[in-house]
Amino acid sequence: MNASTYRATFRIAPDHPSLPGHFPGYPLVPGVVLLEQVALALRAWRNQRLARVVEAKFVAPLLPAEQAELSLIENGTRVRFEILRGEVLLARGIVEGAES
DSSP, rough: OOOEEEEEEEETTOTTTSSSSSSSTOOOOHHHHHHHHHHHHHHHEEEEEEEEEOOOOOOEETTTTOOEEEEEEEEETEEEEEEEEEEEEEEEEEEEEEEE
């Protein structure tokens, strides 16, 4: 890892409050919860708050308790993110941060 990239792993607990309604009988981690992980990583990496989601694409589901890896990559004044489960891309996009 260098100053232009940041990596972290995370799991969303099966008892997370968003899961019962998303979706009953087959819980999937909502995209907004994945974006929350992006926001937390941006805070840990650059001490910035997530100011704007420029682009986000969710391409595969994350199930509760599955481990995922989040990467943040400098992209000029913006930050590109990718979330993977192993080799499978779950989500990608571009965000902007702002001073807290």
